[in-house]
Amino acid sequence: MTDIKLSHLNEQGQANMVDVTNKSSTFREAKAVGYVNMHPKTLELxxxxxxxxxxxxxxxxxxxxxxxxxxxxxxxxxxxxxxTKIHVSFFPEPENNRVKIESLCKLSGQTGVEMEALTAVSVAALTLFDMCKAVDPLMVISDIGVEHKKGGKSGDWQRENRSESAL
Structure with a gap:
């Protein structure tokens, strides 16, 4: 892995918001996924x-x-x-006793939408947990990650095509 410069740290090592003032607006899209594992009867309910x-x-x-x-x-x-677009979907997977959650976020802007897609999946999973915890307090939220992104300086990528050298 090559040396990675963290964009949210300034020259003094202090946290700062990245300046995107001079970046052009381009189409950007990100899809995130996550899972909520649960008892089969909870999934059935x-x-x-x-x-x-x-x-x-x-x-x-x-x-x-x-x-x-x-x-x-x-x-x-x-x-x-x-x-400009936020879509959240749920895919029950009874064979795995879980629900797959997907989110898709889009915009035309100066910075990516990966964090928004991840946040959508995370909060959807937390809400599902909250609504079902009385009947199944042992549920587990897992494997939240970005599946793909489009646009921006780093270009397009998909999780299965991403290697450490791309970092």
Missing amino acids: ITQGKHAKGDVFAVARIAGIQAAKKCADLIPLCHPLLL
């Missing part, structure tokens, strides 16, 4: 719409969308972005 708290996926979807919009308020050095 959710997917059959029998959970006492109602439509768990609908509430978690709205929470994920709201979280992406608030990312700069949550992550100290993130730029506030004018997102």
Whole structure:
């Protein structure tokens, strides 16, 4: 691995927000994923719409969308972005006793949307956990990461194509 310069540190080693003033606005997109592992009966309650708290996926979807919009308020050095698309999806995987959560964020701007996509998945997962913890307190949130990104200085990449040399 080559020497990596952390962009959020200035010459004195202090945290600072990256200056994107002179960067051109370009199309940017990021997709993130994560999982909530749970008891099979919990998954059944959710997917059959029998959970006492109602439509768990609908509430978690709205929470994920709201979280992406608030990312700069949550992550100290993130730029506030004018997102043009936020999509949060849920994919029950009964064979693995889990729900896969995906988010997609898009914009035309001066900085990427990876953090917004990750925040959407994270908060959607936390909301799903919160709504189901009374029936399944042993759920586990796992494997949250960026699947792909498009645009920006570092170009396009997908998780399976990414190597340490790309860092």
